[in-house]
Amino acid sequence: MKLTLRIALPALICLPAMAFSQSLPNGDMEIWEPLLLGSGEKPTGWDTPDVIASALGISDRVVEKESGDVESGSFAARLTTKDLTAPPPIGTLTVPGVLALGTIIFDPLTLEVDVVGGLAMSERPEGLVGYYSYAPATGDTMSISVVAFKEGAQIGGGVFQSSVASSGYEAFTLPIAYATADVPDTIRVVILSSSGFGSAVAGSSLLVDNMMFTGISSVDGLAAAGIKTTLYPNPTSDFLNVENPKDVTLTAEVFNINGTKVAEELLPSGLNQIAVGNYPAGMYMVRISENGQFLYSGKFRVVN
Numbered sequence: 394m395k396l397t398l399r400i401a402l403p404a405l406i407c408l409p410a411m412a413f414s415q416s417l418p419n420g421d422m423e424i425w426e427p428l429l430l431g432s433g434e435k436p437t438g439w440d441t442p443d444v445i446a447s448a449l450g451i452s453d454r455v456v457e458k459e460s461g462d463v464e465s466g467s468f469a470a471r472l473t474t475k476d477l478t479a480p481p482p483i484g485t486l487t488v489p490g491v492l493a494l495g496t497i498i499f500d501p502l503t504l505e506v507d508v509v510g511g512l513a514m515s516e517r518p519e520g521l522v523g524y525y526s527y528a529p530a531t532g533d534t535m536s537i538s539v540v541a542f543k544e545g546a547q548i549g550g551g552v553f554q555s556s557v558a559s560s561g562y563e564a565f566t567l568p569i570a571y572a573t574a575d576v577p578d579t580i581r582v583v584i585l586s587s588s589g590f591g592s593a594v595a596g597s598s599l600l601v602d603n604m605m606f607t608g609i610s611s612v613d614g615l616a617a618a619g620i621k622t623t624l625y626p627n628p629t630s631d632f633l634n635v636e637n638p639k640d641v642t643l644t645a646e647v648f649n650i651n652g653t654k655v656a657e658e659l660l661p662s663g664l665n666q667i668a669v670g671n672y673p674a675g676m677y678m679v680r681i682s683e684n685g686q687f688l689y690s691g692k693f694r695v696v697n
Contacts, residue, residue, distance in 0.1 A: 417582075418494070418512070420523065420604035422470045425458050434458055436470055440493040440508075449479050449501075455490040455586075459600060464524040464562040465649070465675055469602035472586040474530065476595045487595055489587035494580065511542065511581030518580065519608030520551065520568040522676060522694075523601060526559040530596035536588040537601075539569055541577035548573045554588060562602065564694065580606075605676060607692055624679060628694035633667045635660055635679065643688065646680045649673075669695050 418438030425434040431447035433454045441456040459471040472490025479486060483501060491497065495511040518541075527535050534556040541549035549571035584601055587593035625634050637643050637660040645667065647656040658667050660681070669677075672695045681689040 417521070417604060417606050421466050422458075422468050422602055423466050425468065436492065438494075439470075440491075440495065440497045442488055442491050442497060442499075445497065445499050446477060446479075446488070449483070451477050451479055453477055455488050456492060462526070462600060464526075464602035465673065466603070469600050472584065472599040472601070474533070474587045474593045474595050474597040487593045489585045489589075489593045489597070490599060491586075492582075492584040492601065494582040508581065508583050511540070511579040514541075514577050514580045517541075517571070517576045517608065518569055518606040520566060520606070521582065521604060522564065522566050522607055522692075523604030524562045524675075525555075525565055525602075526562045526600040527555055528558055528598045529556055530594040532556075533586075533592075533594040533597040534588040535597065535599045536583075536585045537565065537567055538583050539567060540581045541569060541571065542579040542581070543573070543575045543577050548575050548577060562600070603676060605692070624691045624693050628696045629669060630696050631668070631670045633669050633679075633693055635665045635667060635681075637662050637665060637681075639683070641683060644682050646682070648678045648680065649675060673697075 419436050422436050424437040426437045427434055428444055428447050430444070431452060433443055433447065435441045435443060435456060443454045443456055446454070453475060455473055455475050455477070457471045457473070459469040460467060463469040470492060472492065474487065474489045477486050477488050478484070483504070486504070493508045495508045497506065497508055499506050521537070521539050525535070529535065534554050536552060536554045538552040539550055540547055549569050551567045551569045553565050553567040584599070586597045586599040635645060640662050642662070643660040645658045645660050646654055647667065648654050655672065655677070656667065658665070674695050674697045676692060676694050679691050679693065
């Protein structure tokens with residue numbers, strides 16, 4: 394029996410509401426917590442069908458902590474589409490692996506599933522980037538979607554899909570297209586090992602790791618002053634040009650996607666270069682400050 398993704402009815406099982414955060418929570422999949430019922434874990438800050446499955450007495454899990462095949466760090470998330478056997482009268486369900494910034498709800502009477510809510514936001518992300526590795530079952534497609542809301546109305550979104558098997562981790566870029574100039578108050582992210590509940594094919598496996606929003610900077614002193622710092626080329630393999638538009642020397646700190654500082658450079662006024670040729674491939678953040686006062690942050694990607 395296939396699950397269908399529709400508007401959920403009032404009689405339903407809900408995952409607990411997640412704690413809200415301005416940036417993408419636990420995008421590197423490094424922090425996991427036990428499920429409230431039964432055995433297993435889930436990535437902190439994300440909802441999965443496994444909380445509902447455990448409430449129904451199902452022991453198998455569609456989202457699991459992966460330690461042997463990661464893009465970087467210690468862990469990734471493995472999402473697997475499986476045939477799960479629930480108690481009567483529900484029976485066997487084909488359930489995709491799902492990670493959701495939002496709340497997954499399930500009606501055991503109609504078998505309808507939905508994702509509602511999302512991550513509270515006060516900024517306007519440009520997109521979502523990260524890494525994935527996909528092993529699809531025949532005819533299946535993985536999906537990563539972002540939907541932006543303002544006062545309950547959708548104002549933007551984007552989707553990344555692939556039906557091609559990966560030879561290893563590949564970078565994905567998911568731009569968010571906005572229909573209005575509004576700043577969203579909620580962002581919903583849904584990641585599936587099969588592109589829909591109604592079309593899930595058991596056996597598809599999706600690994601995701603090191604994800605982050607782009608275009609987010611909670612405090613940006615340079616932008617507030619009407620000055621834009623430029624980071625280029627992006628992506629890069631040898632060096633990163635950093636323009637300091639001020640008349641004083643600034644400090645640039647470079648962090649990898651796990652938050653570890655990998656470099657610190659002084660930036661005199663004008664054009665500067667940061668050598669990145671020895672950096673492992675991946676996403677990095679530059680944080681620029683003046684005498685300890687944060688001014689600007691930007692992200693760039695290193696490719697080999």
